[in-house]
Amino acid sequence: MTPGASPADCAARYLSPARSPLAGSAARRGWGGRRGKGWPLPGAFSPPPPVLPPPPPPPAPRSAPLRLHAATCKTGFPEDVYSAVLSQDVHEGQPLLNVKFSSCDGKRRVQYESSEPADFKVDEDGVVYAVRSFPLSSERARFLVYAHDRETQEKWQVAVSLSLQPASPGAAAQGPQEIEEIVFPRPPARSDGRLQRQKRDWVIPPINLPENSRGPFPQELVRIRSDRDKNLSLRYSVTGPGADQPPTGIFIINPISGQLSVTKPLDREQIARFHLRAHAVDINGNQVENPIDIVINVIDMNDNRPEFLHQVWNGTVPEGSKPGTYVMTVTAIDADDPNTQNGMLRYRILSQAPSTPSPNMFTINNETGDIITVAAGLDREKVHQYTLIIQATDTEGSPTYGLSNTATAVITVTDVNDNPPEFTAMSFYGEVPENRVDVIVANLTVTDKDQPHTPSWNAVYRISGGDPTGRFAIQTDPNSNDGLVTVVKPIDFETNRMFVLTVAAENQVPLAKGIQHPPQSTATVSVTVIDVNENPYFVPNPKIIRQEEGLHAGTMLTTFTAQDPDRYMQQSIRYTKLSDPANWLRIDPVNGQITTIAVLDRESPHVKNNIYNATFLASDNGIPPMSGTGTLQIYLLDINDNAPQVLPQEAETCETPAPNAINITALDYDIDPNAGPFAFDLPLSPVNIKRNWTITRLNGDFAQLNLKIKFLEAGIYDVPIIITDSGNPPKSNSSVLRVKVCQCDSNGDCTDVDRIVGAGLGTGAIVAILLCIIILLILVLMFVVWMKRRDKERQAKQLLIDPEDDVRDNILKYDEEGGGEEDQDYDLSQLQQPDTVEPDATKPVGIRRLDERPIHAEPQYPVRSAAPHPGDIGDFINEGLKAADNDPTAPPYDSLLVFDYEGSGSTAGSLSSLNSSSSGGEQDYDYLNDWGPRFKKLADMYGGGDD
Structure with a gap:
């Protein structure tokens, strides 16, 4: 390895097309293009993959392990030229080679571009593929690949050289190419001889594997090994999704050789990338190498339809x-x-x-x-x-x-509004009765080719002429799109007999631009008004007249007539009275003259605010006849026809003139000027009135009555007072004021003694009190009688049914003889067989038992009448007892038997007369000795032998 090279550079140089058999390894690792549609990837489908030239000297064996060592990192392409030798012409979508960009910090995101984008493109993983199919020539043998940093906008470039490999006859006979190895990275040694700490950002190039591979499976991908396998026996394993995590079993590894294989076809649409981690441990399970990450990219194939x-x-x-x-x-x-x-x-x-x-x-x-x-x-x-x-x-x-x-x-x-509505006719006709509203006069119809029930089809109608007063309106029928002409104001036939309306129709929305048709259509509507019989009407209504009250009967007040609006029908009108609360008036049925039939009185309760209302009816003789009502209001002027009266009519005062007086006023039903001010005076007779009383006028409406003498005995006095109003002529009246003279206290008020003495109950109150007392006494007496009667019935019931005397309700003791029976309290003679019943003919006398039911026919009881009174309980009991004695079938059937007496006279008969199959002497009574001491006497009586 070249000194100073970074681990990423070393990996890139090792996997570069100039130094490694990229085509073969890429085919096996899936480094193929992702954009080729219908193009089979090399190594899985034909045509065969491109063949790269052997690496330059010094040659490195193909099986040389991938070694990553720490060195100085250099950002950019690790190679100056990437080259590939192809065994065929370039086809569309064919993957050619892979360029690798090295980023020291691992954070750069670069985008690849080709200098020949019409022929070659580079995907995000650095895979160079052909955009279209073409034969490879010398001018297309070289092009550049650019890498752009998306953040810093830095740019790097590398040259790509493609060449054709001449066909070799023995190429097909070559043996299978060896599988690439991935070696666990080793930390480089320091200058002092110690190992340097290994970095954590070693990057293993991803393995590209096409989806939907046909196998055969398991398909070998890569071999993972460690340099320590020379000295140690190691075991290899992989973990992660696809290996030991769901979906499990997709990738397997040979624990001895480290060969990683795929077991089934992959589906990129389900999982596009697998992240595995490789481990190396010794036979004791101790970790020998730090785990390395292996990324397997599933290369997409065109296996899904849009x-x-x-x-x-x-x-x-x-x-x-x-x-x-x-x-x-x-x-x-x-x-x-x-x-x-x-x-x-x-x-x-x-x-x-x-x-x-x-x-x-x-x-x-x-x-x-x-x-x-x-x-x-x-x-x-x-x-x-x-x-x-x-x-x-x-x-x-x-x-x-x-x-x-x-x-x-x-x-x-x-639809758009490209067709205006058009009337089906140029003229429409209709008629309407006069004085009718909300009546459909005419039905206007239009046609419109636009889509029904849309704004482009819905018609809007309006009246453009012939109706200056606005008596008509047009509404649109939402279903038929017709225009309904209606009357909204009453029309008088005598004023207008016919209307000619001009109407227009247009759509709710304007016509679309470019339409040559007029936007609206017009037509005329002729409306004929029909004359009908109308109601007569009074003019004026109501009619007000002013008259003085007190007019005598027969006085003509006014003429109240009605008019007929039907001038062309020549109809007559008759009048009748509809409402006259006081029955004062009469109307002439022909000319409508109103006369009085009683005296008009302003003070009548039927007059409100000096106005009397009467209603009259006017009817014509049309078909059908019509009528109208009118009101006559008579404003009655007041005359002085009511005399004033004294108020109050009762008062009280003290026996002495001081300290109080009686204030009085006058009541007059007339109004000014026929009412106050009033004049108050006392009559000359009887003479004691002026002798005892004096009256003083306070103002025009009030006066004061006082005692004239020093003392007047307590009592009730009628004082006549003469009151005169201010009418013309004035009217006087003598009214009586009842004055109660009483004893007064120091405050001038009548004492309580006088009030108590004066107070008393009327005759009606006394009678009511007496009636209440009498009713209360009657109720008490009835309650006492009812209680006594109930006690008497209760006693009688106890005599009839006494629980202590009912023998059938007792438990009888039958182990006693003689008079020990509890039913000895009964009258035994009543329980004996009656004499009227004959003995049974089949049994001898004394043999039949009295406690068994007789076989005689049951007698018919006579119907007993109800007891005359519940109190006669004795007769009721005797009657029932008598009926029971005469009934041989009535229970009880037992009788009182006397066991200590035999012979004649016994109701049980003789015991010796009982029939038996053997005599008593023949019986052996020795068994009685076995019954115990309680039966010793009985055993002695029957088993004692001669004794």
Whole structure:
């Protein structure tokens, strides 16, 4: 190795085309071009890879290990000239050789360029490949490769030399080329003899491996070894994704020889790069070398067709568009490497339907997929839609090596306003009844060739003449596009009998530029007004008259008539009264004269603010008859027809003149000047009025009444007061003021004693109180009676059913003889067989048991009437007992048996008369001795022998 060379330089020199068999090793390591479409890579497919010349002296064996040693780093190309010997002419996409740029810090990012870009290009990994196919000649044998630093803009260059190798007959017979080795780097020795620390940034050139390789597998890639294998027995291994991590098993290594192989075809679209790490350990597992990184790049092959994002693309273009108008963009993607020709797509239009007016109405940008117009004549009314078949081809559109796919582009020609609306007729006719609004008079129809229900088709109507007062309007029907002429203001037949309107129609949007048609169409509309019977109307309405109140009945007030607007119909009008709250007026049905039928009174409750309202109806004799109403307002002038009255009508004062007096005023229903000021006075008779009282006028509306004497006995006094108003003539009235004279305290107020004495209950209140007391007493008495009756019923119920006397509810003891039975409390005679029942004919007397159900027919009980009263419980019990005694089938069937008595008179009969198959003497009663001491007496009685 040359002293002072960097490890990267050493690696580059070792792998350079001038010093190593690049073509063979590159084929095995996958250092092939990435942009060739359809071009088989060397080492995997034919044609055979280019053959490089042997390295210059001193020759290095091909199996010489790759040794990386620390040295001074130099940025740039490690070689001045890269050369390659080719065994054939240059083909498109053919990888030629690999140039390597060395970066000391490893941070530079360079971009490669060729001095002959039309023939050669360099990818980002430094692989030089052919852009097109051509025969190699001397003028193309040399060119330059540039490297540009993207940040510092520095530039380096290196020469590339290509030459043809003459065909050798024995080339095919040569043996297989040896596999390249990668040797673990060794740290260089220092001057003092010690080892120098190894750097961590050793870079092993990546291994390029084409995807979809056909094998055979496993395919050997490279051999990894360590210099220490001469003295130690080593074991090699690789780790990382593709080896011992998912996806596992793709790469394997021979642990003894270090041979790294691939076991299956690779797919760049799944994994484009593998990062492995190689290890070397001794047989004890101890690490011998530091791990090294191995990068395997999967070289792309053209194995994926372009795929459109959508199978059907939709676009629009306005009709009449000029050539060059943008329509839409179609896009396809290719899973292959987009940085190579495998992923570079080109678009073209295969077909257009329909082909009118030109078969090439559109074109497409072969790189971007933009579709634009190239011909004029787009007319939606003729062709509203075009269908294009678009093809996308990779390898930059190569028809030989490229893969392609198709999609459909549907282009809709949108409408523009190139056709104005046109009326179907020049004149339209309609009629309308007078005084009607919101009535459709005429229906205007137009035609428009533009697309329906678009602004270019929707018509807008307007009235351009014949309607100065604005009585008509035109609305557009959104469905039919017709114009509806309507009346918006009432029309009087007597004023206007016919209208001739001028109407115009145009679209919502202006016509497109360059259209030669006029922008609007015009027509006339003749509207005839039809005369109809109208309502009569009063003039004026309301009518106001002024009259004094108090007019006598029969007085003619005014004439209230109506007019008929139908002057040409010669109709008559009749009048009737519609509303007259006080029933004061009458109207003549022919001439409309209004007269009084009662006296008009301004003070009537039907008069509001001096105005009386009456409503009248005017009806004509048309068909159908029409009517109108009018209001007559009578403003009533006041006259002095109401006498004043004293207010208040009741008052109270003290027995002495001091300290208070009574203030009074007057009430007059008339208004000024027939009301106040008032005059107050006392009558001359009776004489005690003026003797006891005196009145003093305070002002025109108020006066004061006082005692004239020093003391007046407490009581109620009626004091007449004469009040006179200011009318012309004045009107007087004598009103009575009821005055209560009472004892007063020091403050001049009536004492509480007088109020209490004076207070009392009326007759109605007393009667109500007495009625309440009587009702309360009746309720108490009824409650007492109800309680006594309930106690009596409860006692009777206890007599009827007494739980203590119900023998059937008790547990009877049958181990006692004699009178020990608990049912001895019953009257046993009631439980005996009645005398009316005959003994059973089949059994002798005394044999039948009384506690079994008789076999006689059950008697029919008589229907008992309900008890006359729940209180007669005794009769009820006796009646039931009697019915039970006469019923032989009624329970209980048992009877009280007396066991200590035999013979006649016993209801049980004689015990000796019982039938038995043997006599008592024949029985053996010795077994009674076995029953125990409790049966000793019984055993002695029956088993005692002679005793």
